[in-house]
Amino acid sequence: MSDMQTLHEGLTRGRYSAVELTRAHYSAIERRNPALNAVVLTTYDIALAAADACDKRLAAGCSLGPLDGIPMLLKDNICTQGVATGCCSRMLEGHLPLYDATAWQLLRSCGAVLLGKANMDEFAMGSTGETSSHGPARNPRAPKHSPGGSSSGSAAAVAAGLVPYSLGSDTGGSIRQPAAWCGVVGFKPGYASVSRWGLVAHASSLDQIGPITTCVADAALVYDAIAHPDDFDATCRGQCRPAHPALRLPLGPRRVGVIRQLWDAADSSLRPALDRALANFAGVGVDVVDIDLPTARHALLAYYIIACAEAASNLARYDGLRYGLRADTPTQSRSEGFGGEVKRRILLGNYLLGAEHYEEYYARAHNLRRQLSADFADAFAHCDALLAPAAPGSAPLLGEHKPTYLHDLCTAPASLAGLPAISVPCGVDAAGLPVGLQLIGPSRGEAALLNLAWHAESAFGQTPRMVTHYD
Amino acid sequence: MTKTIIAGLETHVELLTQSKIFCACANRFGGEPNSRCCPVCTGQPGALPRLNRQVVRHAVLAGLATGCTVNPLSHMDRKHYSYPDLPKGYQITQHKQPLCKNGHIDLDSGKRIRIARIHIEEDAGKSLHRNGVRYIDYNRAGVPLIELVSEPDFATADEVCEYLEKLQSLVRYLGISDGKMQEGSLRCDVNISLRGEDGLPGPRTEIKNLNSFGHIRRAMAHEAARQLALAQSGQSVAQETRRYDEKTGVTHAMRGKEAGHDYRYLREPNLPTIAISADDVETLRRQLPELPWQKSRRYIQVMGLPAKDAWNLARHRSIAEYFDAAALGMAEPRIVANLILGPLFSSLKAQEQRENFAPLTRPEQLRELAQMQANKKISAQQAREALGQMLSGGQPAAAFVQCAQAISPAELEALCRRAIADQCDAANDYRAGKKNALQAIIGAVMRQSAGRADARQAAQIIKDLLKT
Numbered sequence: 015m016s017d018m019q020t021l022h023e024g025l026t027r028g029r030y031s032a033v034e035l036t037r038a039h040y041s042a043i044e045r046r047n048p049a050l051n052a053v054v055l056t057t058y059d060i061a062l063a064a065a066d067a068c069d070k071r072l073a074a075g076c077s078l079g080p081l082d083g084i085p086m087l088l089k090d091n092i093c094t095q096g097v098a099t100g101c102c103s104r105m106l107e108g109h110l111p112l113y114d115a116t117a118w119q120l121l122r123s124c125g126a127v128l129l130g131k132a133n134m135d136e137f138a139m140g141s142t143g144e145t146s147s148h149g150p151a152r153n154p155r156a157p158k159h160s161p162g163g164s165s166s167g168s169a170a171a172v173a174a175g176l177v178p179y180s181l182g183s184d185t186g187g188s189i190r191q192p193a194a195w196c197g198v199v200g201f202k203p204g205y206a207s208v209s210r211w212g213l214v215a216h217a218s219s220l221d222q223i224g225p226i227t228t229c230v231a232d233a234a235l236v237y238d239a240i241a242h243p244d245d246f247d248a249t250c251r252g253q254c255r256p257a258h259p260a261l262r263l264p265l266g267p268r269r270v271g272v273i274r275q276l277w278d279a280a281d282s283s284l285r286p287a288l289d290r291a292l293a294n295f296a297g298v299g300v301d302v303v304d305i306d307l308p309t310a311r312h313a314l315l316a317y318y319i320i321a322c323a324e325a326a327s328n329l330a331r332y333d334g335l336r337y338g339l340r341a342d343t344p345t346q347s348r349s350e351g352f353g354g355e356v357k358r359r360i361l362l363g364n365y366l367l368g369a370e371h372y373e374e375y376y377a378r379a380h381n382l383r384r385q386l387s388a389d390f391a392d393a394f395a396h397c398d399a400l401l402a403p404a405a406p407g408s409a410p411l412l413g414e415h416k417p418t419y420l421h422d423l424c425t426a427p428a429s430l431a432g433l434p435a436i437s438v439p440c441g442v443d444a445a446g447l448p449v450g451l452q453l454i455g456p457s458r459g460e461a462a463l464l465n466l467a468w469h470a471e472s473a474f475g476q477t478p479r480m481v482t483h484y485d
Numbered sequence: 486m487t488k489t490i491i492a493g494l495e496t497h498v499e500l501l502t503q504s505k506i507f508c509a510c511a512n513r514f515g516g517e518p519n520s521r522c523c524p525v526c527t528g529q530p531g532a533l534p535r536l537n538r539q540v541v542r543h544a545v546l547a548g549l550a551t552g553c554t555v556n557p558l559s560h561m562d563r564k565h566y567s568y569p570d571l572p573k574g575y576q577i578t579q580h581k582q583p584l585c586k587n588g589h590i591d592l593d594s595g596k597r598i599r600i601a602r603i604h605i606e607e608d609a610g611k612s613l614h615r616n617g618v619r620y621i622d623y624n625r626a627g628v629p630l631i632e633l634v635s636e637p638d639f640a641t642a643d644e645v646c647e648y649l650e651k652l653q654s655l656v657r658y659l660g661i662s663d664g665k666m667q668e669g670s671l672r673c674d675v676n677i678s679l680r681g682e683d684g685l686p687g688p689r690t691e692i693k694n695l696n697s698f699g700h701i702r703r704a705m706a707h708e709a710a711r712q713l714a715l716a717q718s719g720q721s722v723a724q725e726t727r728r729y730d731e732k733t734g735v736t737h738a739m740r741g742k743e744a745g746h747d748y749r750y751l752r753e754p755n756l757p758t759i760a761i762s763a764d765d766v767e768t769l770r771r772q773l774p775e776l777p778w779q780k781s782r783r784y785i786q787v788m789g790l791p792a793k794d795a796w797n798l799a800r801h802r803s804i805a806e807y808f809d810a811a812a813l814g815m816a817e818p819r820i821v822a823n824l825i826l827g828p829l830f831s832s833l834k835a836q837e838q839r840e841n842f843a844p845l846t847r848p849e850q851l852r853e854l855a856q857m858q859a860n861k862k863i864s865a866q867q868a869r870e871a872l873g874q875m876l877s878g879g880q881p882a883a884a885f886v887q888c889a890q891a892i893s894p895a896e897l898e899a900l901c902r903r904a905i906a907d908q909c910d911a912a913n914d915y916r917a918g919k920k921n922a923l924q925a926i927i928g929a930v931m932r933q934s935a936g937r938a939d940a941r942q943a944a945q946i947i948k949d950l951l952k953t
Contacts, residue, residue: 093531101530112524115531214530218754248535248756327563327751330574331528335621344567367565367749 016231017178018084025072025083032068032083036061036127039085043129043176052151052161052170054090055098056130061085064127071125080235080258082125087180089168090131091138092118092223093212101214102146103136105338105351115212116247117181117223117240124239132180133167136353137329138188138216140164141421142410145355150412155197155448159409162192162421168226169196179227179236183213185220186317187405187425190437193226194404194450197439199471200226201233201464204457205432206251208237209244217324220317220429230438230468234258237460257464265469270295270453271305271397276424280403287441287449288403294440294473295401300466305393305400309386310427316386317426318419319366319379326363329356387431394456399466402427404437404450424452434460436467440474488679488716490709491686492645493637496652497630498662499608499670500543506607506629507534507577514668518613518622526607526627528572533755536561540629541584541759543661544605545769547631548585550655550776551600555766559584559604561753566746569621570610578606578632580750584759590651591778593792598648599636606630631661637676637686642705646698649673650800654777657840658802666696677705678722679712687712688724692736695729704729708736780805788818794826803842810848811855820855823865828872846875854882864939866931892937897930900938901946904929915951923947 015023024030030038040058047053068083088094091101093111100106114122122128133151135143143150143166153161154174161170165182169192172180182189184202193200202224213223225236234257241253272292280288296302334340334347341347352360366375393400402424410416428435434457437450453470455463505512508525524532548555562580583604589597610626612619633652639645653671656662664671678689692708695701712722727736775783777799784795798808808825812818829846833839854875858868871882892900904926905912914922923944930943 091531099530106530109530111531112529113532210531211533212531246535247533249754323751324754327565327575327749330565330567331530331572333567333569333574335569336527336572337529364749367751369747369749 016229016235017227018080018232018235021084021178022078022080022082025068026078028072032065032072032127033062035083036065036085036129039129039177046174046176049157050152050154050170050174050176051149052133052167052174052176053087053130054100054102054133054146054148054167057094057097057128060097061127061129064122064125068125068127079124081121081239083127084125084178085127085129086121086177087130087132087168087171088118088128089165089180089182090134091183091214091216092131092181093214094118094128094131097131099131099214100147101137102134102148103351103353103356104147105332105348106214107147107339109337111212113212115223116209116244118212120240120242121181121236129177132165132171132182135164135166135188135355137214137325137356138164138183138185138221139325139355139359141187141191141418142166142412143192144412144415145353147353152412153196153409156409156446158411159447160195160412162195162405162409164188165192165200165226169193169198169200172196172226172228173198179225179232181223181236181240182226183216183221183223184425184429185216185222186321186422186429189224189226190425190435190450190452191405191421194437194439194452195409195448197442197448197450198226198228199230199233199436199438200224200404200450201237201436202428202434203237203241203253203460204434204455206249207241207253207434207460209240209242209247209250211244211246211250215324215328217321218328219324220321230436230464230471231258231261233436234261234464234468237464241460253460254458255461257461260461260465261468263465265299265466267299267301268398268466269301269303269396270466271303271393271400273305273307273310273400273402273427275307275310276402276406276427279406279423281407281443283444284403284406284408284449287443288451291440291451291470291474292401294475295470298469298473300469302401303397305397307386307389307393307400307427309382309389312382313386313427313430314419314423316379316382317422317430319375320383320430322359322363323367323376324363326360326367329360383430386427390427390431390433390454391456398455399463400454402452402454404452408443408445408447408449428452428454433457434463436463438467438471438474488681488713490640490705491637491678491680491689492639492705493676494633494635494639494645494648495674495676496633496635496649497608497672498547498633498652498656498664500540500629500631500661501663502537502539502543502629504537504539505627506537506540506605507627510627512628514670516624518620518624520624522623522626526572527623528574534577534753536756536759537629540605541761542769543629543659544584544603544631545761545766546659546661546773547633547656548588548603549766549770550659550773551588551590551603551633553585553588553600553603555585555761556582557761557763558582559759559761561756561759563751563753564748565751566748568609569619570612570623570626572610572623572626575751576607576609577753577756579604580748581752584761590648590655592644592647592651593796596638596644598638598644601634601636603631603633606632637678637689642702645675645701645705649698649701651778654800658774658777666698669696673701675701675705677708677712679709679716687716688722690722690724690736691726693726693728693739694731696731700729700731703734704736707734711736774802777802777805780809784818784822788812788822790819790822794822797826798822801840801842804839807842807844807848811851813848813852815852815855815859817855817859820858820865820868821851824851824855824868824872828869829876832873832876844876845878846872850875850881857882861939864937866936866938866940870936892934892939897934897938897943898946900930900933901926901943901950904933905947905950912951
């Protein structure tokens with residue numbers, strides 16, 4: 015049984031009340047968060063109210079949905095009305111949104127219990143959690159190491175057993191990579207499946223909200239709850255078909271393609287875990303082949319050009335006049351409110367969009383993106399899913415201050431192509447740090463992808479069940 | 486050294502839709518500051534735009550009415566610049582692929598003013614200055630606009646004003662805007678340059694803040710003179726944006742506006758491609774009413790009205806439709822036209838009433854009265870007086886006209902002879918060659934007949950009598 019199913023069972027059978035469950039999780043956060051720094055804001059009152067409502071439903075004899083009464087966290091860039099949503103930036107410190115993000119509204123209507131907001135890289139720009147204005151979260155599997163980014167707290171909290179699931183956001187790998195480094199599951203739905211209304215924008219053509227969980231089954235449950243069309247997001251189509259009911263269907267003949275350009279880029283210390291994962295695939299009757307995706311080699315470059323350009327545009331609104339940090343002038347507000355990495359990307363993005371350089375960089379990145387999507391489509395003509403490492407390396411030490419853009423090497427391609435992709439833990443590297451295998455599916459193929467991922471997870475036999483306080 | 490003016494127009498028209506262009510906030514004029522805004526139009530973190538399809542409809546109607554090609558696919562772009570009244574730090578507009586292109590408005594002279602493009606975009610908020618503090622009102626942020634960009638086909642301020650008057654008439658006809666320059670629902674920037682010795686246009690300046698036809702005439706005259714003076718003294722004209730100061734009548738360079746500002750255009754990722762099918766276009770085309778210049782042409786060519794009268798009737802849709810109804814089936818529509826342009830218009834105290842034309846007298850009642858005049862049952866003078874009275878109460882003509890009191894030809898001739906005798910000075914002047922003297926004699930006939938006589942008939946009889 016998955017962690018969420020265990021809790022659901024416990025609630026339904028009356029082993030504990032939702033309020034008791036919430037209290038226990040909150041205490042765990044109080045005890046362990048000081049060392050982990052995964053949670054930047056707790057919302058205990060809101061949580062208790064939601065848990066209480068769940069208990070009343072139970073008392074009235076209602077049957078609970080799979081998310082009802084279950085504690086969770088939201089990444090700090092997902093708007094919660096009247097509750098601080100700061101994107102871990104000084105610019106929005108204490109900012110109280112006027113409205114709720116759609117994804118949060120959907121979860122709340124399922125009875126989700128919000129325990130707090132999770133740490134992240136500032137404005138989702140970073141891959142190690144170190145650009146956060148709250149300081150980085152720590153990797154519960156290796157506390158001196160980075161949990162990854164930008165959904166650093168979302169991944170760390172789930173890996174530490176503080177909550178069974180959290181929502182993160184992924185622009186170039188920000189769900190999949192931290193999930194891999196923390197040894198948990200991170201799922202980025204295909205672009206346009208989940209509404210972005212209320213997700214503070216980083217790069218609008220790339221951003222997606224997705225779940226971080228301890229197992230694939232729970233990721234499917236949360237995904238099904240949030241993947242709906244939304245009038246408030248003109249790009250959102252919702253899901254093609256629900257994933258959870260199809261999760262355990264027998265695999266049948268399947269072929270997976272290993273993207274050579276990304277596979278070969280992985281550190282040698284990751285090889286044993288990755289190769290074992292491939293062998294396990296073959297062991298359950300999946301046909302494993304090599305796939306050549308030459309454009310994948312340049313995807314990271316195209317990703318950063320497009321993401322920086324869109325980010326510079328999306329952050330143009332932060333001038334201190336209507337909300338956020340207000341100094342004497344907009345220029346001063348921005349100088350004081352933004353951290354170094356955010357400033358770097360804004361300057362770079364504006365440079366790239368300038369008339370002088372547009373053709374040389376942005377236009378070409380746009381063309382490469384189109385080509386990459388076409389190449390992916392060709393690959394999916396004869397593969398059900400594509401495989402790559404979730405990251406070329408494992409979690410670095412915190413404070414290394416090395417260039418971090420390369421951490422997105424393996425995740426950027428699926429982001430650019432808007433494809434669904436999931437990271438599943440498949441072992442550890444030579445230093446004992448978690449390694450994740452990334453499975454990429456065709457557009458609108460989330461259900462089949464999660465089905466495959468579930469079988470893969472069983473085959474890998476790696477899913478950790480973190481000891482939690484509710485046992 | 487005289488130089489000819491080359492001018493082009495960028496006109497912004499605020500559209501009449503229920504909601505703003507990208508959110509559900511009410512699209513209305515006035516109101517308490519910041520009482521009609523939301524996370525979308527104030528650019529809150531995490532907010533997203535969604536396109537109001539009415540805006541597309543209105544823009545396509547404007548395009549079809551001006552003979553534009555409607556692009557089957559178009560999209561929105563972000564135009565970046567920093568200004569307090571621009572909440573997102575960019576305006577969502579159409580740069581690369583506008584909705585409509587290659588249309589025109591023809592002037593009465595037959596000259597064609599080409600419209601390069603019509604596109605949709607959002608308006609910015611408004612700044613208010615009070616006691617040295619600047620306040621920003623976001624009620625206007627997100628109000629839908631169409632921008633019509635003309636080619637530099639204008640040579641005079643008259644042409645510019647005629648084009649704008651026709652455009653104003655059009656958008657009101659289509660019901661897509663109330664086109665009021667004073668209220669800012671129709672705004673115009675003029676780009677003006679002088680043709681150089683080599684025949685090519687010189688550097689052009691853009692003039693902003695033109696809120697009336699008067700401002701436009703004065704600003705263009707001033708700017709042309711300024712550029713000419715610079716050219717004559719050997720200096721060059723800077724390509725820049727200048728603001729018209731209505732108090733002094735001069736233009737000033739705007740501080741902080743450099744030529745060639747880089748807007749870093751980026752295709753708007755949050756809004757899908759706008760697709761308009763051929764069927765959509767045809768459906769909209771069928772919704773076009775008879776356009777003001779089409780009506781005007783029909784009044785001139787089919788009904789024989791003079792051009793000025795034709796335009797005065799056609800200009801406002803409510804008047805034109807009233808006229809069309811009243812003149813229906815009449816052999817002499819001129820009679821109806823004159824009654825409307827004369828006594829009816831005089832009875833309208835304010836310009837407002839012409840635009841929202843709704844007299845108490847129904848078109849059929851006017852037609853009935855006009856028929857009486859046409860059948861010579863009453864004179865033109867009697868018809869005018871009767872109409873004046875009908876308008877206040879909305880009653881039919883019969884209440885005010887005593888048809889039996891029409892004058893017989895014999896009576897009329899007798900009145901004319903008597904008037905000639907009474908007005909012997911005028912009669913002598915007329916015989917001596919002063920044609921105007923006739924009026925005094927006609928006037929006497931009209932007075933004697935208490936207005937029952939027909940002035941034209943009387944004039945003819947008097948002339949014949951004076952020949953002998």
